[in-house]
Amino acid sequence: MSLPQTYRALQAEGIDQPPKIVELPLPTLGKDQVLVKVAFAPINPAEIAVISGHYPADPIPSPRFVGWEGSGVVATVGEDLKLAHKVGDRVHINANGVMAEYVLANSESFLPVQEGLSLEDASNHFINPATVVYMGIVAERGGHKALLHTAGASQLGRMMIKYFKLKGLKLVNVVRRDDVIQELLDDGADYVLNSQSEGFEEKLKEICEKENVTLAYEAVCGSFTNTILKALPPKSEVIISGALTGMEIKDLSIMELFKGKTIGGLFLYTYIDELAKKGGQEEVNKFVQEVHSYLPGALKTQIQKIYKFDEIFEALEFYKKSSSKGKIVIQF
Numbered sequence: 001m002s003l004p005q006t007y008r009a010l011q012a013e014g015i016d017q018p019p020k021i022v023e024l025p026l027p028t029l030g031k032d033q034v035l036v037k038v039a040f041a042p043i044n045p046a047e048i049a050v051i052s053g054h055y056p057a058d059p060i061p062s063p064r065f066v067g068w069e070g071s072g073v074v075a076t077v078g079e080d081l082k083l084a085h086k087v088g089d090r091v092h093i094n095a096n097g098v099m100a101e102y103v104l105a106n107s108e109s110f111l112p113v114q115e116g117l118s119l120e121d122a123s124n125h126f127i128n129p130a131t132v133v134y135m136g137i138v139a140e141r142g143g144h145k146a147l148l149h150t151a152g153a154s155q156l157g158r159m160m161i162k163y164f165k166l167k168g169l170k171l172v173n174v175v176r177r178d179d180v181i182q183e184l185l186d187d188g189a190d191y192v193l194n195s196q197s198e199g200f201e202e203k204l205k206e207i208c209e210k211e212n213v214t215l216a217y218e219a220v221c222g223s224f225t226n227t228i229l230k231a232l233p234p235k236s237e238v239i240i241s242g243a244l245t246g247m248e249i250k251d252l253s254i255m256e257l258f259k260g261k262t263i264g265g266l267f268l269y270t271y272i273d274e275l276a277k278k279g280g281q282e283e284v285n286k287f288v289q290e291v292h293s294y295l296p297g298a299l300k301t302q303i304q305k306i307y308k309f310d311e312i313f314e315a316l317e318f319y320k321k322s323s324s325k326g327k328i329v330i331q332f
Helices: 045-052 119-123 127-141 155-166 178-186 200-211 224-231 268-293 309-322
Strands: 006-012 020-025 033-042 069-077 090-094 102-106 110-112 146-149 170-175 191-194 215-218 237-240 262-265 303-308 327-331
Touching: 033 090, 033 119, 045 309, 069 102, 069 119, 090 119, 090 268, 110 268, 119 303, 127 155, 127 215, 127 268, 146 155, 146 200, 155 170, 155 178, 170 178, 170 200, 178 191, 191 200, 200 224, 215 224, 224 237, 303 309, 309 327
Parallel strands: 146 170, 146 215, 170 191, 215 237, 237 262, 303 327
Antiparallel strands: 006 020, 033 069, 033 102, 033 327, 069 090, 090 110
């Protein structure tokens, strides 16, 4: 594969500053490093957080490269690789700075793409799929049999419906529009409720009591977290998994906490660190490979639109307006 002397990458400039495309010299490989020609990379909330200068909540030093996952083809390899790769291999990318024409990382940051899986689908291989699997692990650890999710129409929410059904877990899905209710029911959802409809709180409480919903993944925040907390039976758990209305929880009822209900947070990379401490990169890769085994089925991502890298700024604006209808993917 013929290599250029330079490559282009998307760079975040700082808090509330627009990102820009920069041209950089192609890096030189070191020991256990692999250079991959990026093929596709999805836009996730994590990318938006990095661009805005916050991930997940604290300010990040700028400038900073953007992108956490993608797919590509091995361009060249260094010496003493811990995980064998050869030029031309199709790989999943799990590294920082994937919104770029090339990415350099250690060999274990790349895992092979299974036969029959397109590079487009292979790009959406970690952040959402691994989060869903981790959510299932948390539910199983806590002995929960029925759960609630407040971003039911999101791509992650649609994955949860299929994956949790495989795991035998009931799922109550909360959405904000009537037009997605039948779509989710057709996907196999047990329950779908519109939070904007009349009588929502009463209906939600009724279902939570009927199904003994003891765990809620809450992605809205603001005062809505308290609405969810009140709907759950005593000794239930609310785990914050997103922040669609901002980084604050408001109007929290202390009386609900007196009923033994708790509030916590979910951050995938905390679990990745836990795995690494337990068994090193081998344990992390074992988890990732389990996630990848579901990519063609329950954890398949619906791609809404593919933009060229030159159209990245248009793609970012489109994502902000239409992220629930499918992933926006950048082609390099």
